[in-house]
Amino acid sequence: MKELEERIRKEGTVKPGNVLKVDAFLNHQCDVALFDQMGQAWAEHFAGKQIDKILTIEASGIGIACCAARHFNNVPVVFAKKAQSINLDGDQYSTSIYSFTKQREFPVIVAKKFLNPGERVLIIDDFLANGKALRGLLDICQHAEVEVVGIGIAIEKGFQGGGDDLRAEGYDVDSLAIVESMDPESGTIVFR
Ligand code: 5GP
Numbered sequence: 001m002k003e004l005e006e007r008i009r010k011e012g013t014v015k016p017g018n019v020l021k022v023d024a025f026l027n028h029q030c031d032v033a034l035f036d037q038m039g040q041a042w043a044e045h046f047a048g049k050q051i052d053k054i055l056t057i058e059a060s061g062i063g064i065a066c067c068a069a070r071h072f073n074n075v076p077v078v079f080a081k082k083a084q085s086i087n088l089d090g091d092q093y094s095t096s097i098y099s100f101t102k103q104r105e106f107p108v109i110v111a112k113k114f115l116n117p118g119e120r121v122l123i124i125d126d127f128l129a130n131g132k133a134l135r136g137l138l139d140i141c142q143h144a145e146v147e148v149v150g151i152g153i154a155i156e157k158g159f160q161g162g163g164d165d166l167r168a169e170g171y172d173v174d175s176l177a178i179v180e181s182m183d184p185e186s187g188t189i190v191f192r
Contacts, residue, residue: 001041001176003034004154005191012189014182018129018157019101020189026126026154027060032067038176039068042124042152045174049149051075052119055141057097057108057133058082060126064154068124078115080108080137093143097136100129108136115144128153128175131162150174157182158192 011024025031051072056065057080065077083094085107092109099106115121123137134151141148148171156163156175166173178192 001038003037004177007031007034008155008177008179009189014184014187014189016184018160018182020127020155020157020179020182022155026064030063032063035064035067036070038064038154039071041176042068042122042174043071046072046122046150046152046172049122050120051122051149053078053115053121053146054124055080055110055115055121055137056124057137061124064126065124068122068152072122076114078110080110080140083107083109093140095136095139095143098132100127100132108140110140110144112144115140115146117145119144119146120149121146122149122152124152126154128156128163128173129160131160131165134162134166152176155179 007025013021015021025034053075054065054069054077062079069075069077092111094107094109096105096107121141125133150172153175156178158178158180163173163175180190180192182189
């Protein structure tokens with residue numbers, strides 16, 4: 001998506017450790033007109049597929065998922081919550097995700113009542129790097145016995161490989177901007 005690539009070029013900054021900072025429009029300050037265009041782009045990609053629910057993860061996924069839902073018949077958006085600890089009381093699905101940016105493992109949960117077996121789910125998230133966050137969401141989907149129709153990502157860092165692994169496994173991953181390389185010294189960002 002050209003507009004997203006342009007915004008990344010103009011306002012994104014490359015930090016050491018392969019971190020792309022886009023807090024001017026995506027992760028801290030939110031450009032909802034851009035989010036709306038992103039939702040439109042995913043709706044075009046997944047047109048004709050039945051989608052009952054959108055699943056994302058807090059916090060940065062929520063805004064984009066809610067804007068996207070407007071383009072998918074206002075389906076409910078469920079977000080996985082980062083929990084302090086996993087409460088094994090049986091009314092929630094839980095998994096553990098290794099955070100790329102925080103460099104630690106943390107538990108996430110989704111209440112069972114919000115994912116029903118057989119539902120068709122579109123997963124949406126802001127970034128795809130190594131794919132750990134998505135693996136956690138896919139794990140929850142598997143336990144919930146829902147069908148993953150596709151995965152919509154705002155920014156994929158293609159050089160970290162998570163997206164290509166998922167595509168090789170047959171998942172329909174639609175990333176709106178794929179960064180092929182980025183250089184913290186010069187700030188140069190190359191898109192696929
Ligand atoms: P993964 O689990 O695919 O390795 O990383 C995806 C998650 O880590 C995303 O949900 C996002 O929160 C965070 N993340 C990964 N890379 C970046 C990055 O370059 N910039 C920002 N802002 N977040 C990132």
